[in-house]
Amino acid sequence: MVEIPQQHRDTGSPPILDLADWIADPVEAAAFPRTTLRWRNDRAADDIGLADLSDDEWLAHFGRFETLPGNLPQPLALRYHGHQFRVYNPELGDGRGFLFAQLRDQRGRLMDLGTKGSGQTPWSRAGDGRLTLKGAVRELLATEMLQALGVDTSKTFSIVETGEQLVRGDEPSPTRSAVLTRLSHGHIRIGTFQRLLAHDEPEHMRQLVDYCLTQFPGPPPPEDAPDRDEPAVRLLHQVVDRMADLAASWMVAGFVHGVLNTDNMNISGESFDYGPWRWLPGWEPGFTAAYFDHAGLYAFGRQPEALGWNCAQLATALRLVAPSEGLIAALERFGTLYPAHLRRRWLWRLGVDSLDEPRDAALITACERHMRETGQSPDAFFFSHRGGRADSAELQALFAGYEAIGSDHDYWNDGAPQSMLYDEVEAIWSAIDRDDDWQPLLDKVAAVRRMGQAHGTPPVPASRGTGDESEKAR
Secondary structure: OOOOOHHHOOOOOOHHHHOHHHHEEEOOOOOOOOOEEEEEOHHHHHHOOOOOOOHHHHHHHHOOOOOOOOOOOOOEEEOOOEEEOOEEEOOOOOOOOOEEEEEEOOOOOEEEEEEEOOOOOOOOOOOOOOEEHHHHHHHHHHHHHHHHOOOOEOEEEEEEEEEEEEOOOOOOOOEEEEEEEEEEOOOOEHHHHHHHHHOOOHHHHHHHHHHHHHHOOOOOOOOOOOOOOOHHHHHHHHHHHHHHHHHHHHHHHOEEOOOOOHHHOEOOOOEOOOOOOEEOOOOOOOOOOOOOOOOOOOOHHHHHHHHHHHHHHHHHHHOOOOOHHHHHHHHHOHHHHHHHHHHHHHHHHHOEOOOOHHHHHHHHHHHHHHHHHHOOOHHHHHHHOHHHOOOOHHHHHHHOOOOEOOOOOHHHHOOOOOOOOHHHHHHHHHHHHHHOOOHHHHHHHHHHHHHHHHHOOOOOOHHHOOOHHHHHHO
């Protein structure tokens, strides 16, 4: 039995158990015909004290889901509602996953180990509760690339192939199956609050607000914010800041999530739940990732709008326990927070220091125009202009006065940048599917992690902090 170091355990039982009677249903994992370890994220495992697991122990916990000592006695399928393409759906919940365990990372943050493809739950509806191996591989590639580009994202913790043949309408079938475990800073969604509003549960809403303020701490609202001492108002201020930063980080990464429903929005501000994602081949605001997004609701350029709309749905839910004036004031901050986060992240990826707001904004506008006019992908643009290098007179003039910052990693001398375009992903999967060759995937992850080292530590708003920032902000 694995011994989890004390600093990674909670001081008592996993905190989610305080809410479990009304936020989740106890479930059991499916019994799979086979468990073959395909990926273990030792970097993430080290952060929560599980890096010393043997492969056999790993499979016991993340293939057969034997309980981690001192943790949840049984997996929990979480309950929630949500707007799906802005149509309200009260029939949601964890339909092919569950919360398996809660641990502390090295910063002291509460972290969830949750699954995808672990079997049916009361919320599976007509689904089989399974995940394709290709879906697991795609999620690994998305999370590694996003992390390297500074996005606060869930981590693909484990992939175990399960020996079943699945039939799917959106990929050649039958296809191989897998169970994925992700490491996230919580799994509380905007849709979790929406469900409590729909069922008129104000006391549970207050408990959930307190849970989120405790487990995902951040600074208080601005001094002049109305109703700033109301817990729900304080939470909304934090979530609005996190969502504005998340939108900015996706835009700077050139990433299209594809399905920005309220049940896919984590209160911690962490990006997660990857389905039809894509990276931009060129700077095209109308580019969509989901083939079924015919109206372009979640197109690349509309992602900030989508996250702002989702914040409004959280505010609507929180009206059950908080005054409208304070909630509206929190919502109105999105419009100023988003461009501030965009500037900070844009300059970070360019590797230059800020001058002032007008000149930074002019530089970003010129960069966007350059990509549209030349057809250069965001990956190629940021790579070739790193540190203020420029190949046009307009950009050379705008870069004047900007000081290069960041590392001088040898990545910046490579012949081409790392990218994660559709054809690359398909080629990696094809090697696995055709020849059971996992080396291209492993090579890609290593190359992307090297790129992440070159970029260095991204800017992080105080609203994503461990709690120290909250005290400093007072």
